[in-house]
Structures are given as structure tokens and as C-alpha cells.
Amino acid sequence: MSGQLRIIRPGPCSLVQDLGRPGAAHLGVARSGAADTLSLRTGNRLVGNEDNAAAIEMTLAGLHASFDTDSTVCLSGAGGDALLLDAHAKAMRRVKLLEPTRIGAGESLRIGPLKGGARGYLCIAGGVRTTTELGSRSTHAASGIGGLGGRALDAGDCLPIGTDAARPARRIAPQARERLLAMPLCRELRVTPGPHAELFDQDAMETLVSAAFKVSRAADRVGVRLEGTKIPTLDPGTIDSEPMLAGAIQVTPDGTPIVLMPDGPTTGGYPVIGVVINADLPSLGQLRPGDEIRFSAVDLEAAMEALRSQRQELDTLCPPDGPDRP
Amino acid sequence: MAPDPSQSPSTTQRPPGITVCGDRSVRISFDHDPGAGVIESVRNALASPPIPGVADIVCAMKTVSVVFDPLEADPSEVLGEVQRRLHRAGGAELKDRPRREVVLSVCYEPPFAPDLASIAERAGLGQSRLIDLHAGAVYTARFLGFSPGFAYLEGLPEALHAPRLASPRTLIEPGSVAVAGFFSGVYPQATPGGWRVIGRTPLRLFDTACEPPSLIGPGDLVRFRPIDGAEFARLLAEQGAGEGGLE
Incomplete structure (x- = not known):
């Protein structure tokens, strides 16, 4: 079965995202995918989806969307005041983060400005079912692929949605909910050393792990520019173009x-002075302009341990396969 | 960003450094430009049979990156496998593989070539001579990067070597043919860019409805065929009449 979700009011940057598009980097196509994969996984699991189901990623602002079919939704990541409205746009009740909610045909969901983080997810049982391109539904604006025509959602857009999830929706205990909401909100990001150590002196490395940095207004899905502290590079300050990763901390010639x-x-x-570890990429995705962050250095073993224990914690608090089928 | 044009390819054959980079990639790095053939043989040795857990193999000029999911493949195991395979390949160079040849029609006329005059002045040559040189060369797509379908084309005649613009343009039209350092390239999408634009192709460079989606693939040979404004318009119209079209 399928239905449609109609955007009544989009946020400035609401995008269809799943876990991303691996396998096309050799063509110059970024991996894309949810900026906070932890919250996407959590929201999807609560409505009974696979982790990789596509959802709507909201940035800083919320949105207003109506459903033409009965559906189950869950909000995850950063949240704003969310109201379920009836067909006459009269408020029916509040919708809380990480609480799966039934929505009837004709009803709509209105989400206010996001608080506490930069990105919120509207997960829908059955997922957003736009066309997959290069194996993913994720929107990549620069290449104009994924989502609807590779662009941010606009008022009047209709998105095909599934109505049947792989499993039934489920609820979680309040303590689990609190912990799941806090997991992607770290303000100290752990990094492993980057590959261009020869272009940085000891001072630069010490600056990276001791100074505080402020997230500038130039923070989007391409990169987050930090201000407040410069990191000195040695000549020449640039390298031959080489493959890059999300989480890589590049340092421009002006530091x-x-x-x-x-x-x-x-x-x-x-040159890349350090790379944010996998486990902390979701927190990177939740940074808002003005946030203050720090970096700390860890080795590969610690990075792997952090990732494994994070996934284990997610699986314990919110198992991927959910309750047994009836 | 284009490599420093003053660094010319070297012929010394030192083995590459192989390290784990971040907690999800293995970086293979030469301290010199080993040439397209060596980079391709590295890529092939790593691509097949596939290494479990590996999602992407990305090549650049002197560096190859193997990106994996660290929950599916342990970094030290991927590192070990990469080392074994490259040791076995022994720095071999792919020389005689059949290469796909891509011919791009390019209009070098004024509205499409804002930087042709400045390059001609630098080189002390006439614009028509520069066009002959650019269209007379055979290029190798060393790697794709920057944006989807953007190929770094090696083989640019020296007269056309020019530094990037001091201040990048905020918008470059799709299909713009440009040069920077010792590379030529074609912008597939409307993006900001700092390369010097000398022409435009009406062809679509990147389209996920096509297989492969990129008109130019890594390792392909590329030639440019000069066309006039009338043919540009005709080819553009033909292309637009193809399928659905771009957004």
C-alpha cells in the first residue's frame, strides 16, 4: 500500500535522506545520507522500519505536512513543538520525540523551530518512497539527485510514502528515550590524527585538542566552518587533491x-589535521551555528571501541528487530 | 583544488605508504605521481575480488582511498588485506588496457569562453592557436572528484597551463570547459568554481538515468571537437529532446 505526504510549509532545508549512497564516490558523488544517522536509525526502528528507510531531515526549522492516508510517524533528533492537527487544522494533541504516533488520513503534523540540535527527522512507517538513484533516496543538492529532483522540499510537494512497515511500531521506556535523545548531542568530538601530519607542527595539534571552537554561520551539509581559533599550517598549506571523508577536519591556508x-x-x-571518529559523526550533524565545541585525540582502538559500544547501546535501548511479531 | 603545476611527474618508483586514515578508510599514498597506469592497477587489485565491508575505492593523483564500514570490517584486517594485495601486485602498471574514448563537442566562441583572452595573452599566442592546441590534444581522465562527473583531465598542452582565478566565480554554467594548472576539466553542474573557462559543451556530463551515470569515467581518453554556435544550439536542442531532461 502507499499514500502521499503533502508539504504545506517546508523548512528552509527539508530533505529526503536515508543512510546514504555508498559506492559512487569514484564518480565524484558524495555519500550524503542523514547528518545524524543515530537519530534516523532510532526513528525508523520505532515505527518498525529498516534503519535505511528514507525520512525527512529538517534543518533548524520544522515543517507542516499533511497525510492523505492513515500512517504512523515518529519524530527523532532535534525536536520543536509538534502538533497533530485535524482536517480543519484544529490542534488535536502534542506529538513528542521518539513516540510513534498514528496519523489519520486528512490530518497534518506541524513542527515548530528545532531546539537543542540542528536536525530533526520525520520518520514514517513504510518510509518515504521517492525513486532511488545510484542505490539511495538521499538528496544531494549539488548533483541534483535523490529526493524530489535533488532539491530541498517545497510547499505543495507530494511525497510517495509507504504505509506498511516491516514490523509494528513500538514504545520505549522513558529512561531509554532520554538516553537516546542525548546520544547525538556531544560537544566534545573525538578525532584520530589526520594523514598530513607533516604539514602541521606540534603547536597545531595542541591547538586542535586544547582550544574551543565556535560553529560559524557557514555550517551546512557540505561542511562546518569553525571560528574563534586558527590552526597554523606549514608551507605550502595545500596538497594535491586527494580523497576526502565526512568528518575530516581540513585546514585552509589562513588556518x-x-x-x-x-x-x-x-x-x-x-590538508587534514584530524578525522572525527565514526561514533561522533551524529553529534557533528547536530551542531548549530554558535555552538561551542572541543576536540580530543583518540587512537584507532578507542575509536572502534566507541563505535561498537554506541551501536550496542542503541541496539539495547531500541533493538533493530523490535518486538516479536504477533 | 588543482595540484601545484610546478610539481612534474617523477619516474622514481618508491612503494606507496599504506595507513589507516580516520576509523573507516585505508589510505594508499605515493610520494610522487606514479602515473595513471599504476593508480589503475592499484585500484584493480583492491576492487576484485571485493574486500568484504568495503564501500568505496576512490582514486586521485597520488592517493587511493579504500572506504569501509568499520562495523562490518575491522580496520586492521582491511589494512592487512590491502598490504597483501598491493605486495602481490608489486607496483605493476596497467599499460595496454583498452580505453574508452569520449569525444566532447565544444564551442570555443566568445559567450562561452570568458577566460580565453587572458590565457592567450599569458601564453603570447593567438586565441585560434590556443583552441587548436586544446582541441588537438588527447587527455586521460586521471580521476573524478569535486562534483559528480567532474574529471581531472591530464594532457593539457603547456601553453594552456594557467593558475586558478584569484577569486572563484560564484556560478559556472554546466558544460563549461575549463583549465587550471596542468589539468583541463568540464563542469557537469552549475557550481561555483575557480578554473579558467575557455568553452562549453552542450553534452550532459552526468545523468543518473544513464549507465554509467558519468559520461567520462576514470581512465577514459578524452578529445575535444570544436563546433560553432549554430551546432552548439542544435546539439543542445537534440539533447533536451532526449529523455525527461534535467531539473
Whole structure:
């Protein structure tokens, strides 16, 4: 079965995202995918979806969307005041983060400005069912692929949605809910050393792990530019273009650190002083302009342990296969 | 960003450094440009049979990156497998593989070539001579990067070597043919860019409805065929009449 979700009022940057588009980087296509994969996985699991089902990623602002079919939705990540409205746009009740909610045909969901983080997810049982391109539904604006025509959602857009999830929706205990909401909100990001150590002296490394940085207004899905502290580079300050990763902390010749995000370029020419570990990428995706962050250095073993224990915690608090089928 | 044009390819054959980079990639890095053939043989050795858990193999000029899911493949195991395979391949160079040849029609006329005059002045050559040189060369797509379908084309005649614009343009039209350092390239999408634009192709460079989606693939040979404004318009119209079209 399928239905439609209609955007009444979009946020400035509401995008269809799943877990991303691996396998196309050699063509210059960024991996994309949810900026906070932890919250996407959580929301999807609660409505009974596979982790990779596509959802709507909202940025800083909320949105207003109506459903033409009965559906189950769950909000995850950063949240705003969310109201379920009836067909006459009269408020029926509040919708809380990480609480699966039934929506009837003709009803709509109105979400206010996001608080506490930069990105919220509207997960729908059965997922957003736009066409897959290169194996993913994720929107990549720069290449104009994924989502609807590769662009942010607009008022009047209709998105095909599934109505049947793989499993029934379920609820979680309040403590589990609190913990799941807090997991992607770390303000100290752990990094492993980057590959261009020869272009940074000891001072630069010490600056990276001791100073505080402020997230500038130039923070989007391509990269997050940090201000407040410069990191000195040695001559020449640029490298031959080489493959890049999300989480790589590039340093421009004037010492500005830029952390690459899921839509960042697949190759780049600024030296990389460190790479944010996998486990902390969701927190990177929740940074808002003005947030203050710090970095700490860890080795590969600690990075792997952090990732494994994070996934284990997610699986314990919100198992991927959910309750037994009836 | 284009590599420093002053660094010319070297012929010394030192083995590459192989390290784990981040907690999800293995980086293979040469301290010199080993040439397209060596990079391709590295890629092939790593691509087949596939290494379990590996999602992407990305090549650039002197560097190859193997990106994996660290919950599916342990970094030290991927590192070990990469080392074994490259040791076995022994720095072999792919020389005689059949290469696909892509011919791009390019209009070098004024509205499409804002930077042709400045390059001609730098080189002390006439614009028509520069066009002959650009269209007379055979290029190798060394790697794709920057944006989907953007190929770094090696083989640019020296007269056309020019630094990037001091201040990048905020918008470059799709199909713009440009040069920077010792590379030529074609912008597939409307993006900001700092390369010097000398022409435009009406062809669509990147389209996920096509298989493969990128008109130019890594390792392909590329030639440019000069066309006039009338033929540009005709080809553009033909292409637009194809399927659905771009957004």
C-alpha cells in the first residue's frame, strides 16, 4: 500500500535522506545520507522500519505536512513543538520525540523551530518512497539527485510514502528515550590524527585538542566552518587533491578549520589535521551555528571501541528487530 | 583544488605508504605521481575480488582511498588485506588496457569562453592557436572528484597551463570547459568554481538515468571537437529532446 505526504510549509532545508549512497564516490558523488544517522536509525526502528528507510531531515526549522492516508510517524533528533492537527487544522494533541504516533488520513503534523540540535527527522512507517538513484533516496543538492529532483522540499510537494512497515511500531521506556535523545548531542568530538601530519607542527595539534571552537554561520551539509581559533599550517598549506571523508577536519591556508559533512566533496586539496571518529559523526550533524565545541585525540582502538559500544547501546535501548511479531 | 603545476611527474618508483586514515578508510599514498597506469592497477587489485565491508575505492593523483564500514570490517584486517594485495601486485602498471574514448563537442566562441583572452595573452599566442592546441590534444581522465562527473583531465598542452582565478566565480554554467594548472576539466553542474573557462559543451556530463551515470569515467581518453554556435544550439536542442531532461 502507499499514500502521499503533502508539504504545506517546508523548512528552509527539508530533505529526503536515508543512510546514504555508498559506492559512487569514484564518480565524484558524495555519500550524503542523514547528518545524524543515530537519530534516523532510532526513528525508523520505532515505527518498525529498516534503519535505511528514507525520512525527512529538517534543518533548524520544522515543517507542516499533511497525510492523505492513515500512517504512523515518529519524530527523532532535534525536536520543536509538534502538533497533530485535524482536517480543519484544529490542534488535536502534542506529538513528542521518539513516540510513534498514528496519523489519520486528512490530518497534518506541524513542527515548530528545532531546539537543542540542528536536525530533526520525520520518520514514517513504510518510509518515504521517492525513486532511488545510484542505490539511495538521499538528496544531494549539488548533483541534483535523490529526493524530489535533488532539491530541498517545497510547499505543495507530494511525497510517495509507504504505509506498511516491516514490523509494528513500538514504545520505549522513558529512561531509554532520554538516553537516546542525548546520544547525538556531544560537544566534545573525538578525532584520530589526520594523514598530513607533516604539514602541521606540534603547536597545531595542541591547538586542535586544547582550544574551543565556535560553529560559524557557514555550517551546512557540505561542511562546518569553525571560528574563534586558527590552526597554523606549514608551507605550502595545500596538497594535491586527494580523497576526502565526512568528518575530516581540513585546514585552509589562513588556518580556518572546516569539518566536512556528508555532502562534502569526494576529493579535496586542503590538508587534514584530524578525522572525527565514526561514533561522533551524529553529534557533528547536530551542531548549530554558535555552538561551542572541543576536540580530543583518540587512537584507532578507542575509536572502534566507541563505535561498537554506541551501536550496542542503541541496539539495547531500541533493538533493530523490535518486538516479536504477533 | 588543482595540484601545484610546478610539481612534474617523477619516474622514481618508491612503494606507496599504506595507513589507516580516520576509523573507516585505508589510505594508499605515493610520494610522487606514479602515473595513471599504476593508480589503475592499484585500484584493480583492491576492487576484485571485493574486500568484504568495503564501500568505496576512490582514486586521485597520488592517493587511493579504500572506504569501509568499520562495523562490518575491522580496520586492521582491511589494512592487512590491502598490504597483501598491493605486495602481490608489486607496483605493476596497467599499460595496454583498452580505453574508452569520449569525444566532447565544444564551442570555443566568445559567450562561452570568458577566460580565453587572458590565457592567450599569458601564453603570447593567438586565441585560434590556443583552441587548436586544446582541441588537438588527447587527455586521460586521471580521476573524478569535486562534483559528480567532474574529471581531472591530464594532457593539457603547456601553453594552456594557467593558475586558478584569484577569486572563484560564484556560478559556472554546466558544460563549461575549463583549465587550471596542468589539468583541463568540464563542469557537469552549475557550481561555483575557480578554473579558467575557455568553452562549453552542450553534452550532459552526468545523468543518473544513464549507465554509467558519468559520461567520462576514470581512465577514459578524452578529445575535444570544436563546433560553432549554430551546432552548439542544435546539439543542445537534440539533447533536451532526449529523455525527461534535467531539473
